[in-house]
């Protein structure tokens with residue numbers, strides 16, 4: 217099976233992890249701060265905090281932005297459930313904004329409409345999670361403008377987008393948001409097995425996220441309620457979690473970071489090659505906004521079903537049967553049973569639901585060969601019968 221995504225592990229990665237195994241620190245050593253510095257420097261952010269997943273990063277980002285009971289968190293329905301669940305973890309309520317039919321990202325037009333109604337009803341969101349689907353950044357300038365007018369905070373869920381750029385700046389530079397989150401799950405652009413990072417330019421948010429990722433415990437005298445009792449002393453000043461990244465993971469991340477630009481460039485090569493090879497088929501190929509340099513995490517095609525004799529599901533199953541590991545990103549979150557219980561219905565977000573009926577992610581990953589890609593194209597063309 218040619219998977220839709222897969223990690224690439226080099227000998228240098230293996231050596232880096234092995235070295236940590238033989239060192240003094242398996243966790244809370246020197247590698248994690250180094251990995252954080254590398255990421256912060258790469259994306260031009262002031263602070264970077266490594267955690268054990270992007271989901272944890274989303275959770276602590278919501279906490280430090282003050283999301284709590286009675287608040288609303290808004291996001292797109294076309295995302296992984298974690299982008300919405302982080303609001304529920306904090307006791308907030310979640311609502312969704314329909315997608316743009318061209319980029320499949322949250323639509324700023326739909327957002328503005330929803331904000332007008334929410335203002336009238338006194339239900340404005342506290343936080344918006346802007347998800348850069350497939351690695352293509354959202355229209356952050358428009359979203360940021362609306363945040364100024366309606367007073368909400370912005371988290372960028374850049375789980376797909378490390379190494380990508382928006383208006384010439386690396387995603388994570390924080391010009392249009394409060395906090396940006398990256399994922400290092402093995403299917404993502406670089407990996408630490410499990411792992412995530414939250415980046416911000418705000419000193420207070422960084423300090424608080426640092427507390428929340430490690431039990432709410434501090435050893436900084438300036439944060440304590442009184443002078444330390446002695447050199448052993450720490451204080452728990454918040455209810456935090458154990459969301460720390462291990463030294464093994466950080467060492468792998470540091471090693472992978474050396475190949476980040478190369479990986480994104482390779483993903484662009486493969487995507488451009490798909491664009492060429494899949495022309496003039498009953499498909500919609502991924503449209504790229506001229507303001508963006510995507511991370512190219514996913515290559516999503518949409519089937520033009522009224523020009524095809526097979527159904528979406530038949531085409532999907534036929535591809536899988538021939539060893540092509542297609543996938544679907546994503547099932548609209550509001551149609552998940554857990555969200556249906558909250559009153560969301562089919563039909564609530566028509567663009568998202570139409571996308572779900574037509575979309576398919578073709579394999580794309582840095583180690584993919586042109587022969588593998590040719591096989592995907594050949595099998596797909598055969599199944600589409602064109």
Ligand SMILES: *Cc1c(COP(=O)(O)O)cnc(C)c1O
Pocket residue numbers: 268269270271272295296298299347373375376398399400401410411412
């Ligand atoms: C993968 C992913 C996450 C969760 O990342 P983890 O590191 O697995 O917790 C969140 N949001 C999006 C959009 C993702 O693709």
